[in-house]
Amino acid sequence: MNAPDELKYSKDHEWVKAEGGVAAVGITDFAQHQLTDVVFVELPEVGASAEAGKPIAAVESVKAVSDVYAPVSGEVIEVNDALRDAPELINTDPYGEGWIFKLKMSDPSAADALMNAEQYKEHAASESH
Amino acid sequence: MPNRTPLYEEHVKLNGTIVDFAGWELPVQYTRLIEEHEATRERAGLFDICHMGEFDVTGNNAFEFLQSALSRDLSPLKPGRCMYSTMLNERGGCVDDLFVYMKEPENFMLVVNAANIKKDFDWLESAAQGRGVSLSDRSADTAKLDLQGPQSAAIMRALCSSELPSRFGFISSDVAGVKTLVSRTGYTGEDGFELYCESGSAVALWRAVIEAGTPLGLLPCGLGARDTLRLEAAYSLYGHELSDDISPVEAGLRFAVSAAKDYTGSGVIKKQLADGAPRQSVAFALVERGVPRDGCEVVSSGSPVGRVTSGTFSPTLKKGIGLALLNSPAASIGGSVSVIIRNRPYAAEIVARPFIAYRGGSK
Numbered sequence: 190m191n192a193p194d195e196l197k198y199s200k201d202h203e204w205v206k207a208e209g210g211v212a213a214v215g216i217t218d219f220a221q222h223q224l225t226d227v228v229f230v231e232l233p234e235v236g237a238s239a240e241a242g243k244p245i246a247a248v249e250s251v252k253a254v255s256d257v258y259a260p261v262s263g264e265v266i267e268v269n270d271a272l273r274d275a276p277e278l279i280n281t282d283p284y285g286e287g288w289i290f291k292l293k294m295s296d297p298s299a300a301d302a303l304m305n306a307e308q309y310k311e312h313a314a315s316e317s318h
Numbered sequence: 319m320p321n322r323t324p325l326y327e328e329h330v331k332l333n334g335t336i337v338d339f340a341g342w343e344l345p346v347q348y349t350r351l352i353e354e355h356e357a358t359r360e361r362a363g364l365f366d367i368c369h370m371g372e373f374d375v376t377g378n379n380a381f382e383f384l385q386s387a388l389s390r391d392l393s394p395l396k397p398g399r400c401m402y403s404t405m406l407n408e409r410g411g412c413v414d415d416l417f418v419y420m421k422e423p424e425n426f427m428l429v430v431n432a433a434n435i436k437k438d439f440d441w442l443e444s445a446a447q448g449r450g451v452s453l454s455d456r457s458a459d460t461a462k463l464d465l466q467g468p469q470s471a472a473i474m475r476a477l478c479s480s481e482l483p484s485r486f487g488f489i490s491s492d493v494a495g496v497k498t499l500v501s502r503t504g505y506t507g508e509d510g511f512e513l514y515c516e517s518g519s520a521v522a523l524w525r526a527v528i529e530a531g532t533p534l535g536l537l538p539c540g541l542g543a544r545d546t547l548r549l550e551a552a553y554s555l556y557g558h559e560l561s562d563d564i565s566p567v568e569a570g571l572r573f574a575v576s577a578a579k580d581y582t583g584s585g586v587i588k589k590q591l592a593d594g595a596p597r598q599s600v601a602f603a604l605v606e607r608g609v610p611r612d613g614c615e616v617v618s619s620g621s622p623v624g625r626v627t628s629g630t631f632s633p634t635l636k637k638g639i640g641l642a643l644l645n646s647p648a649a650s651i652g653g654s655v656s657v658i659i660r661n662r663p664y665a666a667e668i669v670a671r672p673f674i675a676y677r678g679g680s681k
Contacts, residue, residue: 226352228631229609229638231660247660249609251351251631252542254660273607 190310191218193284197300198309199260201242204284207300212261215288216248216279219313224250227279230272232290237265239292241299246289248279261299263292323368324461324520332538339541340433342369347540354543355633358506359674361535362467364527365544367512368520371435372460373442375426377451384418384426387445389566389587391576395420400486400501404574405441410565410586414438415556415574417503419488427499429462429512431556445582461520465527466510466547468677469534474500474511476530485509485678494526505544507551509678546630552601552641552672558612558627559599559641568595568643570671597624598649601671604638604657608664615658616642616666623648626657632673638664639673 192198197205202220206213221227231247239245239259246257268290272278279287294300304312320343329336334345344366347354357363375384385392390403400419404412414434419427430438439455446453465473474482478500480491488501496519504510515523528538545555554560559569565583566574567590575587604610610629615622629640640657648655651670656663 225347225350229607231608249631251355251546251609251633252346254609254611 190313191284192306192309192313194306196284197260197303197305198312199258199303200312201258201260202313203258203260205260205300205303207294207297210294210297211266212263212292212294212300213288214257214260214290214292215283216257217309217313218283219317220255221280221283221287224248224255225252225280226250227276230276230279230289232268232270232272233265235265235268239263239265248276257289259292260303261292261294262296263294265290266293267291321369323366324517325366325368325524328521328524329366334538334540337541340369342432344369345538345540346542348538351540351542351546352633354537354539355546357535357537358467358508358539358543358547359634360468361537362465362469362473362531363506363537363539363543364524364531365464365466365539366524367462367464368517369432370462371430371432371438371455371457372462372514373428373430373439374454374456375428375442375451376424378424379450380424380426381420383446383449383451385579386581387442388416388418389575389581389583390573391579392418397422398483398487398489400488400503402574404560404566404571405438406565406581406583406587407562408583408586409563410567410583410590411562412556412560412564412566412569413441413562415554415560415566415571419499419501427456434556459517461515461517461523463513463515463520463524463527464504464510465513465531466504466506467508467536469531469536470508470510473527473531473534473536477526493523494530496523496526498523505551505553506547507553507672507674507676508547545628546633549628549630549639549641550632550634550672550674551676554599554641555628559643564597564643565590565595567591568597568599570599594646596646597643598646599627599641599643600649600651600668601673602640602642602655602657602666602668603635603673605665605667608638608659610638610640610657610659610664610666616644616648617656617658617663618648618653623655629657634674
């Protein structure tokens, strides 16, 4: 399972890259694989406020829609506009060009409470049974 | 405990993602839905459809019975030909949609939806009382495999020495050593075959078709691709476009009802054919990127006019498409409507059906 060590993870299969109080967020390789071909991403509005654990975006495959939850609270300061025309970036590069939005975290240390890569791999393995 | 088809172990071996469908454990996809969809459009796909129901209807009066029970005029049937029809309740609502196969003048096979097997059999038994026909439910010992796509005929020729039937025709033939009913029909909008055999032979037939088809690009396909393929072809799915509360006229299936004979529900149907039905099923495409889903509300000039009955992202057209049941005044081709997806309106246009025209020949 591909889950880079430098990232933090939520139980809802989002990854977080926290730097200088800003959190870049996407969905994990495990999540994109479960969803299969992503054909549409509903991005949040810049300026929207995100509450940890609440849906803030949506990712659609041919078969199903899946909510993307805010892993930490904060304000949306940037969204990945490239996903509007190329939603498949979530499949091809989930931890890079497939990032979804960036949050200015209300609590800059909030990401510390999320899972590390090792813990996330165990969590994902338990869900794939 | 969910039901398993005779091919369950094959799906597991192929790493199929197994889901519950109408009480059956079936693969929704093996590798990627879009890849399986494209294989069927461009080459060939093989589907496990063993869950569907098969009934035998036999007896001197079998034809007269079916002609009085089902909505379509079955008089064009001949031995070796099959027709699509519906069976209706007194309100003109659809009990089920089905295929009627005339094997011999007094021997028919009906193919019905998996979720409706019991309901349909009870309905037919009650309609058949005193009619001198005998009914039997063959669903448990009948397997059904769908081979679909432009390479289907070449694959069948490699497995079967008989001359292949033309569209809506069928033959009984040996296929790779398995006694099979080979029907030139399908649910994808492509040329193809529906293959019926005894459940005990399903694995042998499945493996033989995969072996012959793989060099021609065949992929085993899950229910996910089956749904996107049928939706691009704008074929109705029971429980979505059709239900006990939706008539075939409303669903756009005028070809499947007759105004010239009497059958259960015919009073309502004849009135709808003459005066128009209150609702009409339409095909629509989103004009912006998005994915409409079953149940989404459809709005025209600010007022709700109906709901989406099936929606998806079309792998062929690369846009959101669907079928919706609308109040008839709103249901004109070329009309602009909005589909409400997660509380946001998406602009859509009502278009002619199907999205993808049938691409097989008539032969």
